[in-house]
Amino acid sequence: MKILAIDTSGPNCSVCILDEEKVLSDFNLNIGITHSETLMPMIDEVCKFSKIDLSEIDVFACSIGPGSFTGLRIGLATIKGFALSLNKKVVGVPTLEALAYNTSNFDGIVCSVLDARNNNVYAGLYKHENEKLIHIGDYITEDLGTLIEILKKENSKVLFVGDGSVNFRKEFEDALGEKACFTPIHLKNQLSSSVAKAALNRALEEKYDDYDILCPLYLKKSQAERTLEGD
Numbered sequence: 001m002k003i004l005a006i007d008t009s010g011p012n013c014s015v016c017i018l019d020e021e022k023v024l025s026d027f028n029l030n031i032g033i034t035h036s037e038t039l040m041p042m043i044d045e046v047c048k049f050s051k052i053d054l055s056e057i058d059v060f061a062c063s064i065g066p067g068s069f070t071g072l073r074i075g076l077a078t079i080k081g082f083a084l085s086l087n088k089k090v091v092g093v094p095t096l097e098a099l100a101y102n103t104s105n106f107d108g109i110v111c112s113v114l115d116a117r118n119n120n121v122y123a124g125l126y127k128h129e130n131e132k133l134i135h136i137g138d139y140i141t142e143d144l145g146t147l148i149e150i151l152k153k154e155n156s157k158v159l160f161v162g163d164g165s166v167n168f169r170k171e172f173e174d175a176l177g178e179k180a181c182f183t184p185i186h187l188k189n190q191l192s193s194s195v196a197k198a199a200l201n202r203a204l205e206e207k208y209d210d211y212d213i214l215c216p217l218y219l220k221k222s223q224a225e226r227t228l229e230g231d
Contacts, residue, residue: 112162
């Protein structure tokens with residue numbers, strides 16, 4: 001099974017092709033150029049170097065959020081267009097879940113955390129069980145202090161991943177001490193290879209999405225919407 005996965009949910013634009021358990025090609029750019037300019041050339045490059053035509057791809061996958069409103073829509077429009085024109089399957093992977101796939105075999109809680117600005121976070125808690133990731137509870141869309149209190153109650157080692165693991169590292173270390181662990185810097189960003197791994201697990205269980213209704217996962221309204229509503 002060949003999967004083309006992309007992640008355009010953050011500043012990093014990422015594209016890869018996964019063939020079962022083997023990553024054939026992996027291309028990441030985080031240089032400030034908009035995804036609308038870089039995504040299609042990157043897809044062309046990974047296909048060229050992998051010597052794979054788009055028609056040979058079985059599943060198209062992308063991260064669906066939370067993340068950049070514009071970036072998510074670019075990613076979704078791209079995979080839905082490919083899937084529709086080529087009559088292929090699609091899988092949408094929540095960004096926080098994909099981030100958790102940056103980690104492996106951690107004996108504790110994996111906390112995917114994104115900086116939502118103004119001391120707020122988007123977070124998801126996961127555990128590794130039998131080589132699979134298990135989502136614990138609901139997504140957390142609260143202030144940083146609320147997330148810290150939730151983690152304290154878990155009374156477990158916590159591995160942080162995502163840009164929030166960098167931006168709020170001191171706060172996590174102060175609150176959790178030696179129980180706070182952090183992924184290395186090259187694993188903090190959203191990666192298409194992790195989207196692909198999550199998509200593969202879903203595809204093996206025949207858990208595909210309907211490209212007619214697949215849409216971004218917005219855990220909060222946009223700032224423009226909140227301003228319009230007076231929030």
